[in-house]
Every structure is written in C-alpha cells, then in structure tokens.
Amino acid sequence: MTLAWGLFAAYLVATSWLGWLGFRQTRGFGSFAIGNGDMNPYVVGVTLAASTASAATFIINPGFIYVDGFSAWFHLVPGLCIGFFTMLTILSFRFRRIGAQSGALTIPDWIGRRYDSSAFALYFSVLALLSFAFVVLLVGGISIVMQPLLGLTNTQALALTLIFVTGYVLVGGTYAHVLTNVLQGTLMIGVSVLILASVAYVVLGQSEPIIEQLRAIDPGLVAPVKGDGQLFNDVFSIYVAGFVIGAVLVCQPHILTKALYVKDDAAVRSYLWIFCGVFTLFALLVTVGFVAHLVVPETALIDPASGAFRQDLVMTVYLKTVFPDWVFTVIAVVLLAAAMSTLDGLLVGLSTIAANDLALNLLGGGMTSEQRMKLALRISHGVLIVVAIAAFIINLNPPRLLGVFGQVGVYGLAVAASPPLLAGVIFPLPRLVPVWIASAVALAVHFGLYFGGASVFPDSPVSFANPGVTAAIATLVALPPLMIYGALAGWGQSAPAAETSSA
Numbered sequence: 001m002t003l004a005w006g007l008f009a010a011y012l013v014a015t016s017w018l019g020w021l022g023f024r025q026t027r028g029f030g031s032f033a034i035g036n037g038d039m040n041p042y043v044v045g046v047t048l049a050a051s052t053a054s055a056a057t058f059i060i061n062p063g064f065i066y067v068d069g070f071s072a073w074f075h076l077v078p079g080l081c082i083g084f085f086t087m088l089t090i091l092s093f094r095f096r097r098i099g100a101q102s103g104a105l106t107i108p109d110w111i112g113r114r115y116d117s118s119a120f121a122l123y124f125s126v127l128a129l130l131s132f133a134f135v136v137l138l139v140g141g142i143s144i145v146m147q148p149l150l151g152l153t154n155t156q157a158l159a160l161t162l163i164f165v166t167g168y169v170l171v172g173g174t175y176a177h178v179l180t181n182v183l184q185g186t187l188m189i190g191v192s193v194l195i196l197a198s199v200a201y202v203v204l205g206q207s208e209p210i211i212e213q214l215r216a217i218d219p220g221l222v223a224p225v226k227g228d229g230q231l232f233n234d235v236f237s238i239y240v241a242g243f244v245i246g247a248v249l250v251c252q253p254h255i256l257t258k259a260l261y262v263k264d265d266a267a268v269r270s271y272l273w274i275f276c277g278v279f280t281l282f283a284l285l286v287t288v289g290f291v292a293h294l295v296v297p298e299t300a301l302i303d304p305a306s307g308a309f310r311q312d313l314v315m316t317v318y319l320k321t322v323f324p325d326w327v328f329t330v331i332a333v334v335l336l337a338a339a340m341s342t343l344d345g346l347l348v349g350l351s352t353i354a355a356n357d358l359a360l361n362l363l364g365g366g367m368t369s370e371q372r373m374k375l376a377l378r379i380s381h382g383v384l385i386v387v388a389i390a391a392f393i394i395n396l397n398p399p400r401l402l403g404v405f406g407q408v409g410v411y412g413l414a415v416a417a418s419p420p421l422l423a424g425v426i427f428p429l430p431r432l433v434p435v436w437i438a439s440a441v442a443l444a445v446h447f448g449l450y451f452g453g454a455s456v457f458p459d460s461p462v463s464f465a466n467p468g469v470t471a472a473i474a475t476l477v478a479l480p481p482l483m484i485y486g487a488l489a490g491w492g493q494s495a496p497a498a499e500t501s502s503a
Contacts, residue, residue: 008150012164041271044267044271046182047181048271049275051254051344057286058188058338059312059316060312062286065289068231075241076286088255090426095259107253122358128349131346131350134407141339149329159392162392166387184334185278188337198322221293230463241473245472251413252413254348258271291318292314296314301317415446415471415474423486426483428491429491430486434485434489438478438481439478442475446474449473
C-alpha cells in the first residue's frame, strides 16, 4: 500500500501541475470551454481516446464479457468501434467548419446557431444534464478501484476523487482537461499493451484451446447468440445495436466538441487517425472477460458483505491474480487515471453547457458579450461544485449495475442529439420543426422502451433492460425517416448566401 500511495501521490502532483499550466492558458470562458482552437492533433487524438475510454471500458465492461461472452464482445468491440469511427468521421469536418464560423462553444450552442433557435439550444442544454448519469458511473468505478488499492472507505474514495478532479477542472478548464488527458492517455496506452500481453500469455499457456474450455464452462460464451444472456441475447442487440449505438455516442457533448479544438480539416484528419488507433487498443481490453474464466475462481467475484455476484470486479480480480502485487499496483493507479480522464472531460462539458446554454439563456438578457462571458465562467464553476456534491451523495449507495445506470442517461442524450447534428452536417438547409420532432421521438422511444418496454411487449425477443438496445431502436425509428424526408423535401439544395438553415 505504501507503493500505491507513492505512485498515486506522484500522479496527483503531476496532474495538479498540468492543471496549473491549463490555468495559465485559460483567458476567459471561451478558452475554458474549448481552448483557443489551435491544439496539436496528436494531443487532441490522445485526449479524445482517453476521455472516450472510461472506467466502463477498463473496469466495468469486462464483466459483461465474463457473463455474456462473445455476444457482449462483438457488441462492445467491433460493433461499437465501427459505428463510432464512421459517425465521427462523417460529423467532425463540417461540425468544425460550421462551429468555427458561428463561434459555437458547445453542442447545444452549435445546434442553436445552426437552426437559428435559442429555444432548441435551451432544450438541448436541459437534455445535456442527462450526462450526469455517466458522471455517477465514473465516480463509482473509480471508487471500486481506489478502495482496495489505497485502503480507503467508499466515502473517503469518493471525496478524494471529486475534490481532486473538480479542483483541477475548475482551475484550468479545457486546457487542464487536455493536458492531463495526454498524461493519462499515454499511461493508459502502456498499461493496455501490458494487459493484452498478459491475455495472450494466458491463452498461449493453455493445454487446450480456450474456445473449447469456455464452451465446457458455458456453450453460450462462444456461441454467435447467447440466448440466455443477461443483456446481449439476440441478433439485434449483438449485431445491430452495437453499431448503431456506437454511431450515436459520438453525439455526446465531451466527444464531438473536440473538433473545435483544432484549426483546420487537416488537423481533424490527423487526430481522427490517432484516435482510431489508440481507442481500438483500449476497446480490446474487454477481452479480459474471456480469460478471467480460466484464472479467476467465481467465488472471488462474490461480495463478502452481501453475498451477491459482482461482475464489475472482474478486471480488478483478474489483475490481482495474474500480476505480482507491485505490477497490479502500477496498473491500478493507471486505471484510476483512465477513469479520471473521462470524468474531467464530462465535467468540462457539463459545466460549460449548464453555464453557456442554460443559465445565460435564462439570465443573460440585456448584458454585453463581456458581461455574459464573465457570468458564464462563474456559473460554470458553481455547476462543477453542485455536480460533485450530487455525485458524492448518489454513490454513497450506488446503483447495482453502475454500467447500465450510466448508459441509460447518456444514451438518451446521444439519441436526441443525433438528428439535429447529422441533419445539420449533411444538409445545407435542414428545417427546425421536423428535426426537433425527430429528436423528441428518439428520446421518448428510448426511455419509453427502457422503463416500460417489457410490460408493453412482454413477448419481445429483444432485451429492453439493455439501454444500448432501446437507444438503437429509438435511433432507427427517428433518424432514417428524418433523413429520407429531408432528401425528398429539398434540404440538400445549396443555401443562398443570405438564407439561414432554419428558414
């Protein structure tokens, strides 16, 4: 534990120093939100990969592979990655150009300017609060790792995490987020290679093929469809939903806005290549869920306090089993960095949206631009503190499946944002009312099916308990009809110079 505290203290010092450097480069609310638009593509690519691959990727998701096997793996790796990379490429270039021309700072701000509607921006600023569910997931995941590593209670781990991360984000904003994520992302790359090497070592050291051993444990673990799976138990949830939800997840506030960090299309292209390579490496870490069946006794995944099976412990127990204590300690500290790298990005996005798009829309009338920016900066700081307190309270008694809890809210936000973003990027003349209707329909279908689908459709073959499934259905219900309607209605015609997109 002395080594753990020593490494963690070194990480705290290094991150605090980077936060201070971020503070020195922050010149106002604009640079707090998105920097000055001149960042290095390598920095942005690694930052995006680090902030996208979160506690879920490193800590939570291997448990889904452990339970549902190949079905969950295909959904979370090839399906999600291909969908994510495709949508990110489609959106990033024009999103940056339109955002740079209009001076947008956030996704709701971009949407409001693109559709010439402050009400639409306000709608999305309220929806953006759903990303708070993912903040809860991240903070809870960090606590899971931090408690045994540093010998802390849940309360102490939560307090340390939230005070530290909120502190350096509050001081340095986006620059602190980016600089700390480069450090965190670099550490994560090294640890990912080490963990995947351990997986290869375990597989190659077996006397019989791993597929046969997994089939002997449970044939469903290696079947194309695991019929009795917990969340991934049909063709749609495995082979369709992963791609669709991967695509819409690009629409999260802390992801797509990375395009506004750089100055031109060449920089966008560069950071996309860097991101795709690094994120694929991170995504493959869930493969631990397979080999954990061979080296981790199931009794080690039982919570001694409640006697319940804890699938979110799979990665932690695997690392403690296959690595010496000192290596496990190093890896665990990096896993904390991985979770914090996403948490700080979410906090920047959530606080800037709440300040710029929610509070200023309600309170900023009659002010000069300078006064509005000063007020937004103060409000964003206040929001950070409120979010930290709320996340602390909820995680004192966390939801049973943190991964699912976090997904429900953030998937709702992503499916609602995908219609205005995709239509706004693809069509020169998207219309406000149809796009808003599509967004509302997607949101209603996602939450309606998640909370009531099993009751309304009791014989459905798909699992409505999987938020990825409900979000994918919601996207397919709302997005293709909107795009077809837009093409038939002439939205693809070139816009006259003086005409706005919401005309």
